[in-house]
Amino acid sequence: MGKTARHLRPLAALLGAALALSTTACGGATDASTAAEAVDISGSISGQTINYWSMWKDGEPQQKVIAAAIADFEKETGATVSVQWQGRSNTEKLVPALNTNNVPDLVDGTFAKLAPVIGETGQASPLTSVYSYEVDGQAVSSVIPEKFTSNGVFKGEDGQPWMVPYSVSSDGIWFDAAKHPELKAKPPATWDEFIAVLNKLKAGGTAPIAADGDVAGYNSTWFVTALLRLKGAGSFKALVEDKSGEGWEDPAVLEAARKVETLVKGGYLNSGYNASKFPAQQQLWANGDAALILNGSWTPTETGSYAAPGFEYSSFQFPAMDNKPASARVDFIGFAVPAKSKNQVPAQRLAAFMLSAKYQNALGTEAKVLPVRSDAPVDPAVASVKAAIDAAPATHLQNDGVTFPGFMEKVFFPKDDELFLGKTSADEFIAKMKAAQIQYWKDNS
Template sequence: MSSRSARSRTTIAAVAALALSMGVAACSSSADGGQGDGKSLTYWSMWKVGEPQQKVIAAAITDFEKQTGIKVNAQWQGRSNLQKLVPALNTNAVPDLVDGPYIKAYPALVATNQALGLKAAYATDVDGKPASSFVPEKYLKTINIKLPDGQPWMLPYQIQSDAIWFNGAEHPELKANPPKTWDEFVTDLDKVKAKGAEAPIAADGDVAGYNAAWISTLVVRNGGPGSLMKIAEDKTGQAWKAPEALDAAKKVEQLVKGGYFINGYSASKFPLQQQQWAVNKAAFMFNGSWLPTESSTYSAKGFDYQSFPFPTTGTHDSMRVDFSGFMVPKKASNAEAAQKFAAFFLGKKYQDMYGTEAKGIPVRDDAAASPQLAGVQAAIKSATSYHQQNDGVAFPGYNEKVFWPASDKLFLGKMSAQQFVDAMATDQAAYWKAQGK
């Protein structure tokens, strides 16, 4: 008996060892490895073939290849490109260039210490000036895209912002005189409500990120850029009980209790309420600068996209600026060529195309804008301070497991403002404790 089982044990062990070595070999052989020749680069794009943004980048690639002789192998992967990048960074088959928004790029590349400093890209000559001159310094005061050594890790090419949107054709009075403060905004909401033809505000309550934008923007309005980050960093959670946070929650509560949100917003599926807004069933919608593109296919005839910045509650009037741009992983074998292309795309020609054809907000403030976004673009240009989506808060699981569940309850009317700040204080303390802090 013993000899038999010993033999089979050896067999199994041998097979297992063989398998193990095969596995290891498979892992290492997938690697591309080595230094590139600088004549080509691989680009994993956040855009998919056929999207207007993709067409603009593809046009730039064609020109770039002609002018420099560097071949760009573009892989149009779509929005999951950075999620795919994370496991790829453990191999040697790493793309030379990737793009994406700050909120996804930071966790994927920077927090893991895999992002290359882009000094060379920023120094590259674009239309006779260094590329750095097109990323205005005033953004960088509150939006940190720098590595510890001071080099930026992203070269942004577009900005996403937000606004309160309305149909200018239906509300010429708002177009002429948009509300600036919270009180003026609420007065306008009351006017819409009194008329009764449409709901004051449309909101897709099943998108947690959209719901949270209300409370997080209000906190930033009360305390300035960085104030939500400070509250979220508090290990005891007690920071939520500060007046600026409680007041922000009370303002959300005011909208909920005041019945300003469209009927059924708490039990519908995206994009139903956005569609309702686009056919004039509601007057306002607080949403990103992508809303005109996203809703253009179903909006009412003659819809005139107009917007104003989120109302102020005091002195803070920062504009949301979320960069999307190019990043180069440290492991990239053609980093130099990648940085060259990243800078090339900041050329006026492509930035103009990005504004007019892709209907995005180009990072260069001298670039052309699409008429629908002209308002947002002008507000960004004239603003003096800036904040990011969620005020840049991206601790592991914090938004999904702590902040969004509570903000959903506040926004959907399941919690009062006081209950919300109490819940945040408790849950956040538990969160930081679980993180071992």
């Protein structure tokens, strides 16, 4: 005992010292001040520097457009932008950084990724000044379509917007217009017309719908969009928020599940969709082995390298139901400024700068994505999606904006997968979801 104790004592002293060291090193930076106010961003920013953590990687089409914009921004304003082209994991890296005083001044990402980590945690600066800042002689708020902002999606708890979108993505049911000109001429507008198209394709020996069934996010689009068609944008979120789970008893919810069941039981999905690995099915679709695929507005860029020769991308919207106006899915990609950033003014100015027509046009024509400004031209491959967004009376987010911790991954996706992969019926799905949701809120309220 005596010997070990003599050895332990200095070790214990060391441990104590090390603990003290590390706590002082990390201490003090944990509590974030969240009471940030909008700042005046109109002054000169010459000589100032900002750190920007980008969601794009060097060489990506969007990166090239943003890099060009930054070069112009530096020339015009005299500010310096130090960029890290981090890629999509920038939001994961942002989370730990927000607990220190060493935060980036500007980050970008999809709304779905930024909202949980910076928007809803009160860690973002209000960007009200960006919205009122003028680019090309117009206020930013007037170049962003009103239907994108009118539902208050960018507003934080303080009622001020924390995100400025510069690009959007959407979805559609994609097809090869060279092979199916009839779909381009007259896309199915209602669910019944859609089923008629599927029957015709099936009778003609073509697999009607390709689907990468291993991507739960793609599978869920069918049920969620069907529900939004029946009950309107925001109805899925309202359904999920219901702690009693009673909402699942609504006949319209069952109806949405039945629509998915129809696709599965009707044999409209390409055989093997339930046992393959992404991107096998979308490759097969791009090769012309299946006619339709429900996927994002990124489909032309993602499948372009292996599409059959002469493939002409076009899409129609998820069909309307019950004569109700159909909202278009619009997911936002944009900037946020961490509240702890010490270079608020230049960071917010750069966010506004990306809304200039020059870079918006470049996003549409060079990067071939959808710019947030509706007056910006786009590539023909995504023209059908843009037309649908422009025409839609309202918009909705992917998964209707549901971000409750773990709900999608642990509660909804597994059950929805069972429905879409043909393992449960619509009625079983409803019953299981109701029970699982009640349990979820019991554990998480």
